[in-house]
Amino acid sequence: MIAQIAFVLVFAAGIFLFARRVREIRRNISIGQAVDRTDRKNERWRTMTMVALGQSKMVARPIAGFLHLLVYVGFVLINIEVLEIVLDGITGHHRLFASFGGGVYDALIGAFEILAALVLIACVVFLIRRNVINIRRFRMKEMDGWPKSDANIILVAEVLLMFALLSMNACDALLQGKVAELMAAGQEIPEALSHYIEAGSFPVSSMLQPLYAGMDVDGLIMTERFMWWFHIIGILAFLVYVPYSKHFHIIMAFPNTWYSKLEPKGQMTNMEAVTNEVKLMLDPSADPYAAPPADAAPVKFGAKDVQDLTWKQLFDSYTCTECGRCSSECPANQTGKLLSPRKIMMDTRDRLEEVGKNIQSDGSIKDDGKSLLRDYISEEELWACTTCNACTEACPVNIDPVSIILDLRRHLIMEESKSPESITSMFNNVENNGAPWAFPAADRGKWIEELNA
Amino acid sequence: MAEHITVPTVAQLVSAGEVPEILFWVGCSGSFDDRAKKITKAIVRILHHAGVKYAVLGAEETCTGDPAKRAGNEFLFQMQAMQNIMVLNGYEIKKIVTGCPHCFNILKNEYPELGGNYEVMHHTQLINDLIKEGKLAIKGGESFKGRRITFHDPCYLGRANDVYEAPREALQALDAELVEMRRCKQKGLCCGAGGAQMFKEAEPGNKEVNVERTEDALEVKPNVIATGCPFCNTMMTDGVKNFEKEDSVEVKDVAELIAEAADLLPS
Ligand code: SF4
Ligand code: SF4
Numbered sequence: 001m002i003a004q005i006a007f008v009l010v011f012a013a014g015i016f017l018f019a020r021r022v023r024e025i026r027r028n029i030s031i032g033q034a035v036d037r038t039d040r041k042n043e044r045w046r047t048m049t050m051v052a053l054g055q056s057k058m059v060a061r062p063i064a065g066f067l068h069l070l071v072y073v074g075f076v077l078i079n080i081e082v083l084e085i086v087l088d089g090i091t092g093h094h095r096l097f098a099s100f101g102g103g104v105y106d107a108l109i110g111a112f113e114i115l116a117a118l119v120l121i122a123c124v125v126f127l128i129r130r131n132v133i134n135i136r137r138f139r140m141k142e143m144d145g146w147p148k149s150d151a152n153i154i155l156v157a158e159v160l161l162m163f164a165l166l167s168m169n170a171c172d173a174l175l176q177g178k179v180a181e182l183m184a185a186g187q188e189i190p191e192a193l194s195h196y197i198e199a200g201s202f203p204v205s206s207m208l209q210p211l212y213a214g215m216d217v218d219g220l221i222m223t224e225r226f227m228w229w230f231h232i233i234g235i236l237a238f239l240v241y242v243p244y245s246k247h248f249h250i251i252m253a254f255p256n257t258w259y260s261k262l263e264p265k266g267q268m269t270n271m272e273a274v275t276n277e278v279k280l281m282l283d284p285s286a287d288p289y290a291a292p293p294a295d296a297a298p299v300k301f302g303a304k305d306v307q308d309l310t311w312k313q314l315f316d317s318y319t320c321t322e323c324g325r326c327s328s329e330c331p332a333n334q335t336g337k338l339l340s341p342r343k344i345m346m347d348t349r350d351r352l353e354e355v356g357k358n359i360q361s362d363g364s365i366k367d368d369g370k371s372l373l374r375d376y377i378s379e380e381e382l383w384a385c386t387t388c389n390a391c392t393e394a395c396p397v398n399i400d401p402v403s404i405i406l407d408l409r410r411h412l413i414m415e416e417s418k419s420p421e422s423i424t425s426m427f428n429n430v431e432n433n434g435a436p437w438a439f440p441a442a443d444r445g446k447w448i449e450e451l452n453a
Numbered sequence: 454m455a456e457h458i459t460v461p462t463v464a465q466l467v468s469a470g471e472v473p474e475i476l477f478w479v480g481c482s483g484s485f486d487d488r489a490k491k492i493t494k495a496i497v498r499i500l501h502h503a504g505v506k507y508a509v510l511g512a513e514e515t516c517t518g519d520p521a522k523r524a525g526n527e528f529l530f531q532m533q534a535m536q537n538i539m540v541l542n543g544y545e546i547k548k549i550v551t552g553c554p555h556c557f558n559i560l561k562n563e564y565p566e567l568g569g570n571y572e573v574m575h576h577t578q579l580i581n582d583l584i585k586e587g588k589l590a591i592k593g594g595e596s597f598k599g600r601r602i603t604f605h606d607p608c609y610l611g612r613a614n615d616v617y618e619a620p621r622e623a624l625q626a627l628d629a630e631l632v633e634m635r636r637c638k639q640k641g642l643c644c645g646a647g648g649a650q651m652f653k654e655a656e657p658g659n660k661e662v663n664v665e666r667t668e669d670a671l672e673v674k675p676n677v678i679a680t681g682c683p684f685c686n687t688m689m690t691d692g693v694k695n696f697e698k699e700d701s702v703e704v705k706d707v708a709e710l711i712a713e714a715a716d717l718l719p720s
Contacts, residue, residue, distance in 0.1 A: 060640075266613025267562035271527045275567065278531040302525065331643040331666075336659030384656040387523050387648030388608040393639055409525030423524050426652040430529055434515030435481040436652055445511040447483075447490040448460045451497065 007089035014236030021243040025318055028356040032311030037259040048258040057396040067122040074119035081112050085232055098199030109200035117204045120162040123155045137324030142343040147322055150245050164231040169205035171212050171224035172196060178217055192221060252319035253397045259312055260398040265389040268406060273299045302410025305371040306352045309407060316399040317349035326391035326401060332384040339384035341391035341401035347376035348404060373408050382408050383420060458501050462511040463544050473508035476546045480553040481516050482683035489683035495712040496552050496576050502717050503588040513540050519555040524649035538569035548572045550579045554609035554682045575610055577620035577681050577707045584626050591714045597629035603675040605689060606641035607682035620681045620707050627714050632673045642666045646684035667692025678704045
């Protein structure tokens with residue numbers, strides 16, 4: 001009974017902390033600007049099914065894609081077993097599903113064990129890839145410190161959790177054996193053992209049995225319970241940890257791909273505020289003195305800080321898994337320039353977290369003298385982007401770093417008039433000559449004369 | 454032998470009471486850059502030869518605003534766009550072909566919201582259609598026999614708009630061997646010119662993007678690097694020069710290769 005109460009308390013605490021953090025993230029994302037991403041619903045469901053559920057973009061890199069698939073399928077399916085474990089915790093009844101599962105139950109437990117082993121192996125390979133093999137995208141500067149530890153913490157945790165699950169099953173099976181022995185000898189089953197009815201099949205954990213075979217019944221029960229608690233507390237700790245970590249992508253990937261940009265990759269937003277002004281400028285019948293209503297908020301062009309970005313761009317930042325596929329495909333990054341689209345996403349999230357803390361303490365966004373532009377992302381990074389969209393193509397969860405780069409550039413140009421000198425003269429040429437070069441517009445047809453020469 | 458061609462402007466056609474079936478949007482690079490002008494001329498020769506009823510805007514054309522927009526100057530872009538849309542709508546233009554993926558992308562994707570709705574084609578798409586419809590016969594395709602051609606995907610045609618096959622299919626008409634680079638189609642590497650990079654120095658790094666990309670191309674040992682964008686053309690040409698390979702590797706637009714094979718170019 002005490003165990004059940006303790007379990008319910010721990011479980012409730014886990015859910016509470018998770019929900020609190022999710023609310024915080026929701027609040028942070030909602031400081032972004034409005035953008036409608038609810039059109040073309042069929043296409044959105046299809047995109048989510050393909051990209052998030054079906055992992056269609058993961059397989060672009062077959063090794064990582066396959067290993068990731070194992071961990072993903074393992075995570076989803078093993079959660080069915082976790083459901084049983086939770087019910088066990090609440091009711092105090094072990095292997096609740098076994099009574100009506102029969103052979104299906106045995107097969108399921110067996111399958112989960114195999115998956116658990118595969119997940120374990122995949123995580124070990126991931127750890128080696130990240131820490132031993134020299135893979136460039138895991139060694140870029142932005143991965144130093146916390147991002148690297150974050151990745152390792154989760155991988156080690158998964159290994160331990162899977163080991164605990166398998167050990168739990170190993171002890172369980174040994175105990176089931178003891179019960180069977182007693183029954184065969186016609187002896188009464190003591191209360192403490194009544195838990196361990198014969199159920200499940202243990203293709204993997206049976207290999208762990210020798211580790212625990214020397215133990216007596218009490219030792220086995222203790223170990224089984226320890227592994228049980230370790231596993232379930234581990235899972236709850238994971239639940240609380242995940243929304244603080246890049247691993248939040250396991251949830252965010254689904255809505256994020258649903259809200260994907262469905263327009264062609266090359267299409268960039270036309271700023272409505274600009275359209276209105278340009279129309280006024282070009283329309284001779286417009287009243288040049290028509291003042292905007294006094295209570296209208298001053299229009300800001302482009303983005304200087306996170307609250308100037310759209311909620312979707314902020315959503316992207318919490319979805320980023322820091323896998324670095326974007327940066328490893330980025331031409332600027334490959335040629336040694338400062339720009340790394342992954343860093344753009346990480347900076348956006350880090351700055352948003354900082355702004356979120358301000359909101360927490362002040363109730364509203366306060367000016368802390370910092371901004372995403374310059375304190376996090378430098379002009380040099382922004383100007384290195386060729387808008388080639390290799391990053392958006394590579395991103396396995398349909399993140400769009402280019403849109404953030406463009407919005408920051410827009411701020412530089414339209415609010416601060418700050419651009420590299422040659423860009424300024426390109427602007428002047430376009431404005432004065434209708435071409436980015438200083439050629440007179442009248443020469444535009446010169447090639448026609450040359451055609452027959 | 455190449456014929457004498459007069460290039461009609463839309464204004465001329467309209468004043469003669471005619472409408473062009475298709476507007477050839479030349480673009481700034483195609484109008485002013487000496488190398489790109491050759492591509493423009495090849496496209497015009499193809500249009501003429503295939504009997505397409507086309508016209509150009511001539512002096513009435515002005516920059517689409519692409520470099521301004523990608524650099525962040527939305528004002529300048531929209532000013533340019535509105536002007537162009539006024540001209541295009543004034544002439545009731547329905548269909549446009551461009552020789553530049555940047556013009557293609559912006560006309561196709563960003564003009565509609567501002568009131569400019571046209572059917573926009575890249576020149577490699579039109580050329581491919583003309584070949585398929587039998588309007589453009591390539592008799593001299595054999596002159597490419599034994600040559601290796603590799604096509605460099607322009608970002609604003611490929612990834613930006615998912616046009617990968619048209620230029621490749623058009624190149625199939627040549628009796629050459631089409632070889633793919635390690636990074637092609639969705640995974641193609643940028644030439645380094647997009648996003649207004651063409652108009653500024655590159656940021657410090659350890660290499661120029663066009664050099665990295667030219668390496669990809671040279672790896673497959675081509676005789677010709679085929680391009681579909683005047684900016685890519687410049688970048689790849691510079692890259693080939695960087696490796697001092699200009700004597701053995703040509704950089705040519707798809708339109709130039711087709712025009713050459715169809716014997717449309719002045720010799
Ligand atoms: S669009 Fe910009 S950030 Fe993205 S890959 Fe290309 S150069 Fe890099
Ligand atoms: S933006 Fe996408 S590709 Fe880049 S690191 Fe994040 S998840 Fe990976």
